Amino acid sequence: MLIITCPYCGPREQSEFHYGGEAHIARPADPQALTDGQWAEFVFMRSNVKGVFAERWNHSSGCRKWFNALRDTSTDRFLAVYEMGAKPPQIDAPELRTPAGEPLIGSGNDETKVMTEAEMTEAEMTEDLGGGS
Amino acid sequence: MTAKRYSLLSLFREGLNGHKGWQPAWRAAEPKRRYDAVIIGGGGHGCATAYYLAKEHGLTNIAVIEKGWIGGGNAGRNTTIIRSNYLYDESAAIYDHAMQLWKGLGRELNFNIMMSHRGVLNLAHDDNEMRQLKRRVEANQLNGVDAEWLDAKQVKEYCPIISISPDVRYPVLGATLQRSGGVNRHDAVVWGYARAASALGVDFIEKCEVTGIEIENGKVTGVRTTKGDIKTGKLASVTAGHSSVTAKMAGIRLPIESHPLQALVSEPLKPIHNCVVMSNAVHAYCSQSDKGELVIGAGIDPHISYTQRGAFSILEEEIAALLELFPIFSRLRLMRHWGGIVDVCPDASAIISKTPVAGFYINGGWGTGGWKATPGSGHVFADLIANDKPNDIAAPFTLERFETGKLVAEHGAAAVAH
Ligand SMILES: Cc1cc2nc3c(=O)[nH]c(=O)nc-3n(C[C@H](O)[C@H](O)[C@H](O)COP(=O)(O)OP(=O)(O)OC[C@H]3O[C@@H](n4cnc5c(N)ncnc54)[C@H](O)[C@@H]3O)c2cc1C
Numbered sequence: 001m002l003i004i005t006c007p008y009c010g011p012r013e014q015s016e017f018h019y020g021g022e023a024h025i026a027r028p029a030d031p032q033a034l035t036d037g038q039w040a041e042f043v044f045m046r047s048n049v050k051g052v053f054a055e056r057w058n059h060s061s062g063c064r065k066w067f068n069a070l071r072d073t074s075t076d077r078f079l080a081v082y083e084m085g086a087k088p089p090q091i092d093a094p095e096l097r098t099p100a101g102e103p104l105i106g107s108g109n110d111e112t113k114v115m116t117e118a119e120m121t122e123a124e125m126t127e128d129l130g131g132g133s
Numbered sequence: 134m135t136a137k138r139y140s141l142l143s144l145f146r147e148g149l150n151g152h153k154g155w156q157p158a159w160r161a162a163e164p165k166r167r168y169d170a171v172i173i174g175g176g177g178h179g180c181a182t183a184y185y186l187a188k189e190h191g192l193t194n195i196a197v198i199e200k201g202w203i204g205g206g207n208a209g210r211n212t213t214i215i216r217s218n219y220l221y222d223e224s225a226a227i228y229d230h231a232m233q234l235w236k237g238l239g240r241e242l243n244f245n246i247m248m249s250h251r252g253v254l255n256l257a258h259d260d261n262e263m264r265q266l267k268r269r270v271e272a273n274q275l276n277g278v279d280a281e282w283l284d285a286k287q288v289k290e291y292c293p294i295i296s297i298s299p300d301v302r303y304p305v306l307g308a309t310l311q312r313s314g315g316v317n318r319h320d321a322v323v324w325g326y327a328r329a330a331s332a333l334g335v336d337f338i339e340k341c342e343v344t345g346i347e348i349e350n351g352k353v354t355g356v357r358t359t360k361g362d363i364k365t366g367k368l369a370s371v372t373a374g375h376s377s378v379t380a381k382m383a384g385i386r387l388p389i390e391s392h393p394l395q396a397l398v399s400e401p402l403k404p405i406h407n408c409v410v411m412s413n414a415v416h417a418y419c420s421q422s423d424k425g426e427l428v429i430g431a432g433i434d435p436h437i438s439y440t441q442r443g444a445f446s447i448l449e450e451e452i453a454a455l456l457e458l459f460p461i462f463s464r465l466r467l468m469r470h471w472g473g474i475v476d477v478c479p480d481a482s483a484i485i486s487k488t489p490v491a492g493f494y495i496n497g498g499w500g501t502g503g504w505k506a507t508p509g510s511g512h513v514f515a516d517l518i519a520n521d522k523p524n525d526i527a528a529p530f531t532l533e534r535f536e537t538g539k540l541v542a543e544h545g546a547a548a549v550a551h
Pocket residue numbers: 100173174175176177178179198199200201202203204205206207208209210211212213214215341342343344371372373374375379394395396430471472473474475499500501502503504505506551
């Protein structure tokens with residue numbers, strides 16, 4: 001279960017939230033002018049990033065406000081939360097070791113693990129889980 | 134290179150020999166500098182693709198490149214439910230193609246895949262669902278897919294431990310039954326394909342990640358890997374949850390999102406559950422493995438992730454759903470749970486397609502339900518790679534359908550159900 005820091009209420013369990021998917025997908029300014037290819041891009045294509053990903057959450061069983069978050073989808077660590085309408089903040093997250101690196105547990109290939117067990121523990125000890133940063 | 138045949142005699146002989154004479158099922162290979170085709174991803178679909186490329190198209194100078202170990206992805210994490218009772222003609226064609234191949238696969242691969250056609254029930258819990266499922270039965274029958282409708286009493290006869298009590302929140306009103314549906318042993322399928330393909334000359338390169346794709350003048354020329362560069366003119370991505378990551382290496386965006394999907398097993402029991410039961414409305418499905426464990430699953434976690442882990446609350450809900458269907462399981466202990474990363478497409482159908490990059494092919498987007506398609510998917514994908522042209526079964530599953538709008542919308546048949 002993820003612990004998600006609502007910028008308005010503080011850290012709460014994931015089950016209080018509703019997921020809103022990829023953030024910052026701009027609605028077409030002039031829909032009439034779009035080609036089929038551009039519609040496909042807007043409606044269907046997604047970046048589905050492995051690594052730092054901007055996404056939307058709604059604190060549906062709490063304050064009911066929407067907000068954005070930056071989360072590393074290769075480790076599930078939240079790196080920042082920020083308001084709807086705002087641009088993603090600058091963060092210095094480490095690059096993935098390899099583009100498709102192996103997950104933390106259950107890996108058959110230690111050389112391409114996204115993060116070692118020790119690095120994960122260290123990150124959890126040092127990071128400010130209060131979010132909002 | 135030919136593998137020793139597995140047989141009762143070889144088992145007997147090895148029994149006397151203290152089981153010291155068994156050979157590895159496939160050769161561990163180091164990458165050559167050049168292949169006629171390279172397959173990224175050694176899951177079920179990747180291994181099947183390699184096997185059919187070698188067997189049916191004579192392409193044997195090929196390699197499967199796997200970042201972990203063969204079958205360590207969704208292939209080794211799924212709940213192995215097999216059926217072909219999808220609504221649309223396009224889906225019926227590919228899933229039933231797979232179903233027909235499953236029937237003879239153990240014999241063909243000389244590997245016991247423990248295929249059990251024990252029947253799959255898809256339950257209906259309200260009038261609307263009942264109408265939809267009955268419509269699906271009719272559609273299936275028109276497509277020659279075996280399907281029948283059971284009322285609640287017949288459901289109880291087919292699956293005696295299910296509760297059809299009318300005084301629960303979602304009573305069982307009836308179900309579709311596909312008798313040829315069932316389960317098999319996931320590892321055995323992958324190992325069987327890898328062994329058979331290896332015997333035909335295919336290289337299986339494990340613990341080797343593809344990190345980049347070389348393209349010149351819009352054409353694939355090779356891949357970069359953690360074990361060096363490899364030249365090839367045909368490159369096929371079969372990376373399931375990582376489909377978007379691999380496609381990005383060729384500058385291609387996909388309509389896929391990757392989600393955790395969890396499953397769990399109970400402590401082993403004596404045989405008690407004789408079929409596969411799935412319910413969209415209460416969101417759970419369950420079968421019993423040959424080891425006696427109940428194999429239980431449900432829907433995806435809502436968020437995008439590559440961690441192979443999900444939220445506990447999802448498991449809690451699926452167990453609540455399961456116990457409404459099977460109150461008899463209420464005292465069972467659960468033994469293990471795990472997650473995989475599934476590649477979900479907006480129309481709940483797969484992508485088996487050429488791409489804007491010549492020589493680069495994608496097979497992905499199978500989401501929560503691609504296991505059942507493994508032989509069919511590998512078979513038609515091999516055909517696409519060999520001929521650079523989709524056959525009739527693969528043709529509807531192009532990437533272009535998201536632009537033309539000709540989607541194969543299978544949410545009703547796919548949903549929670551795998
Ligand atoms: C919990 C769970 C339950 C499921 N239950 C069912 C079910 O009951 N019935 C059903 O039909 N389907 C089910 N599915 C779905 C099914 O498992 C998948 O659709 C199917 O296995 C995907 O194809 P695959 O076997 O080739 O995938 P995988 O086994 O995931 O193969 C993809 C491989 O690509 C490798 N790879 C990725 N990136 C790279 C790279 N850059 N370089 C090298 N290798 C790479 C991965 O390591 C992986 O081994 C379930 C899935 C899960 C997770």
